[in-house]
Amino acid sequence: MMISVENIEKKYGEVKALRGVSLDVKEGELFGLIGPDGAGKTSLIRILVTLLKPDAGSATVNQLDVVDDFRKLRKQLGYMPGRFSLYPDLSVEENMNFFATVFGTTIEENYDLVKDIYQQIEPFKERLAGRLSGGMKQKLALSCALIHAPKVLILDEPTTGVDAVSRKEFWEMLKRLQKMGITIFVSTPYMDEANLCDRVALIQDGNILTIDTPEKVTQSFAHKLWAIRSDNMYLCIHHLREHPEAESVFGFGEYLHVTWKNQEMQAEEMMNYLTGLGHTNVEVKETEPGIEDVFMDLMQKHDS
Amino acid sequence: MEKENTVIRVRDLVKKFGHFVADDHLSFDVYKGEIFGFLGANGAGKTTAIRMLCGLLEPTSGELTVAGLDGFKQREAIKRRIGYMSQKFSLYEDLTVHENIRLFAGIYGIPTRIRREKTEELLEKLELTSARKKLVRDLPLGWKQKLAFSLAIIHDPSIVFLDEPSGGVDPVTRRRFWDLIYEAAHEGITVFVTTHYMDEAEYCDRVAIMSAGKIVALDTPEALKKEWDATSMDGVFLKLARSNE
Numbered sequence: 001m002m003i004s005v006e007n008i009e010k011k012y013g014e015v016k017a018l019r020g021v022s023l024d025v026k027e028g029e030l031f032g033l034i035g036p037d038g039a040g041k042t043s044l045i046r047i048l049v050t051l052l053k054p055d056a057g058s059a060t061v062n063q064l065d066v067v068d069d070f071r072k073l074r075k076q077l078g079y080m081p082g083r084f085s086l087y088p089d090l091s092v093e094e095n096m097n098f099f100a101t102v103f104g105t106t107i108e109e110n111y112d113l114v115k116d117i118y119q120q121i122e123p124f125k126e127r128l129a130g131r132l133s134g135g136m137k138q139k140l141a142l143s144c145a146l147i148h149a150p151k152v153l154i155l156d157e158p159t160t161g162v163d164a165v166s167r168k169e170f171w172e173m174l175k176r177l178q179k180m181g182i183t184i185f186v187s188t189p190y191m192d193e194a195n196l197c198d199r200v201a202l203i204q205d206g207n208i209l210t211i212d213t214p215e216k217v218t219q220s221f222a223h224k225l226w227a228i229r230s231d232n233m234y235l236c237i238h239h240l241r242e243h244p245e246a247e248s249v250f251g252f253g254e255y256l257h258v259t260w261k262n263q264e265m266q267a268e269e270m271m272n273y274l275t276g277l278g279h280t281n282v283e284v285k286e287t288e289p290g291i292e293d294v295f296m297d298l299m300q301k302h303d304s
Numbered sequence: 305m306e307k308e309n310t311v312i313r314v315r316d317l318v319k320k321f322g323h324f325v326a327d328d329h330l331s332f333d334v335y336k337g338e339i340f341g342f343l344g345a346n347g348a349g350k351t352t353a354i355r356m357l358c359g360l361l362e363p364t365s366g367e368l369t370v371a372g373l374d375g376f377k378q379r380e381a382i383k384r385r386i387g388y389m390s391q392k393f394s395l396y397e398d399l400t401v402h403e404n405i406r407l408f409a410g411i412y413g414i415p416t417r418i419r420r421e422k423t424e425e426l427l428e429k430l431e432l433t434s435a436r437k438k439l440v441r442d443l444p445l446g447w448k449q450k451l452a453f454s455l456a457i458i459h460d461p462s463i464v465f466l467d468e469p470s471g472g473v474d475p476v477t478r479r480r481f482w483d484l485i486y487e488a489a490h491e492g493i494t495v496f497v498t499t500h501y502m503d504e505a506e507y508c509d510r511v512a513i514m515s516a517g518k519i520v521a522l523d524t525p526e527a528l529k530k531e532w533d534a535t536s537m538d539g540v541f542l543k544l545a546r547s548n549e
Contacts, residue, residue: 035474036445036472036473036474036475036477037445037472037473038445039474133346133347134346134347135346135347160471160472161468161471161500162346162500163344163345163346163348163500163545164345164500164502164538164541164542164545165345165541165542165545166345166346168542189471189472190501191475192538204474233486233507234486234487234489234490237483237486250476250479251479251482251503251507252503253503253506253507253536253537254506254525254526292475295474295475296475296476299474299475299476300476
C-alpha cells in the first residue's frame with residue numbers, strides 16, 4: 001500500500017472533522033477523495049502530508065508513519081495545497097529554483113517529470129508568480145510540487161473554482177503523471193470527476209460513505225431511478241414531491257431524478273399523474289444513476 | 305411588447321482596461337422572470353460584464369439598460385434596484401441571523417413600519433425562527449446560503465445576480481438552493497446566474513457562453529445541445545469555451 005489510513009480522528013474544539021476514517025491507496029493508483037466543503041477532506045490531507053497531527057488512529061505513506069517519520073516522509077511526497085502558496089513576489093523561475101533547492105535538487109535533475117507542464121509556463125518564466133492567471137498559477141504550483149520527483153502526489157481540491165475546460169486539462173495532466181508511475185491522491189467537491197479516478201472514497205461529515213471503483217459505486221444504487229421532465233419544471237418538482245409514493249425528487253440537468261417508495265410504480269402512472277395536473281410535454285424514462293445520485297442517497301441514509 | 309418584458313438590454317457593450325479589451329461588443333437581452341445562465345472559461349470576461357450590469361463598473365462604450373436604468377449615468381440607482389449574491393456570501397458572521405436580516409433590510413431601505421413584519425415572514429419561510437439569535441458563523445453552510453439568497457432579494461428587486469452561488473456545497477444542499485432559484489423566478493424575479501457546474505446550466509431558461517471577451521453562443525440549453533451535437537451542456541461548453549491563455 002502506498003497510503004494506509006486507519007481510524008483517523010480529528011477534532012477542532014467541539015467540531016469533529018474526522019470521525020474514524022480508514023482507507024488504503026495502492027501503488028500507482030489515482031485515488032479520489034470526493035465530498036462537499038466541510039466534509040473533512042482538507043483535514044485528512046493535512047494529516048497525510050504531516051502538517052497536522054491526528055487525535056487518534058494512524059496513517060502511513062510509503063510505509064512511513066505520518067507522525068513519527070515526518071521528516072523522511074516530507075522528502076518523498078509532493079503536495080499541492082488548496083490555496084496558492086507559492087511566493088507571489090518571486091518569478092516563475094525563482095519559485096521553481098527555490099523549491100528545488102529546498103529539496104536538495106535542481107530543475108535540470110528532474111526536468112523530464114515536469115517538462116510537459118513547465119513548458120506551458122516557461123515563456124513567462126520572468127513573470128512574478130503573483131501576476132500569473134489562475135490556470136498558469138496552477139501549473140506552476142504543480143511543477144513545484146513535482147520538482148523533487150516524489151513517489152506520491154497529494155492534491156487538495158486542485159480544480160475548485162476552475163472552469164470546465166481548465167478542469168479537463170488538469171485531469172489530463174494528472175493522468176500523464178500517473179502513467180509515469182506516481183501515485184496520486186486528489187480531493188474534489190465535483191462529483192463528476194469521480195469517473196476519472198481508479199477508485200474513490202465518498203466523504204461527508206467526517207465519515208467515509210463508501211470506497212470503490214466509480215463503476216461499482218454507481219452499481220450499488222439500490223432503487224429504480226426515473227428521469228422525468230415537463231414544460232414547467234418548477235411545478236413538476238412540487239407536484240412530484242406532493243405525490244404520497246414519491247421518495248426523492250431532485251433536479252439533475254434537464255431532467256428530474258425521482259425514486260419511488262413503491263418500486264413497482266409504472267411510467268404510465270407517473271405520466272398520467274402529471275398530465276392530469278396540466279403538465280405538457282411530459283417525458284418519463286428509466287435512467288442510470290450517477291455518482292451524485294449515490295452520494296445523495298448515502299448521505300441521507302447516514303443522517304437518519 | 306418585448307421592450308416591456310426586457311429587464312436587461314445590452315448593445316455593443318465594450319469594456320477596455322488600457323489596451324486590453326475585456327468585453328468586446330456584447331449584445332443580448334434578458335427577459336422578466338427568466339433564469340439566465342452566464343458561462344465562460346476563467347478570464348473570458350464574465351466578471352467584468354457582471355460588474356457593469358450591477359452598476360459597479362462604468363462601460364467604455366455601447367448601450368446598457370438594467371431594470372429601466374442607464375448603465376452609464378444611473379449606476380447608483382441600479383445598485384439599489386438589483387440583488388446580488390456571490391460565493392463569498394455577504395453575511396456578517398459575527399452578527400445573529402436576526403441582526404443580519406435587520407441590517408440588510410435597513411441598507412436596502414425597507415420602510416421601518418414593514419421591517420418587523422418582513423423579518424418575521426422571512427424567518428418563518430427559512431425555518432430559522434428558533435435560530436434567530438444564533439450567530440451566522442455557527443450556521444451550517446446550506447442555511448447560510450439560503451439566508452444570503454433571501455437577503456439578496458429582501459427589497460423585491462426585479463433582478464438578482466448570482467455569481468457562482470453554489471460552489472462547494474453537498475449535492476442535496478445545492479439542489480435545495482436551486483429550488484429557491486426556481487421559486488424566485490416563478491414569482492417574477494429575473495435570475496442572472498454564473499456557475500461552473502454544467503448540470504446547473506441545464507436548469508436555465510437560456511444560456512450565454514462567453515469566450516475571449518465575446519458571446520459565442522446564446523440560446524436555450526436544448527437548442528444549444530442540438531446545434532453543437534452534444535448530449536449535455538458540458539459537451540457544448542467544451543466545444544465552445546476554449547481557454548484563452
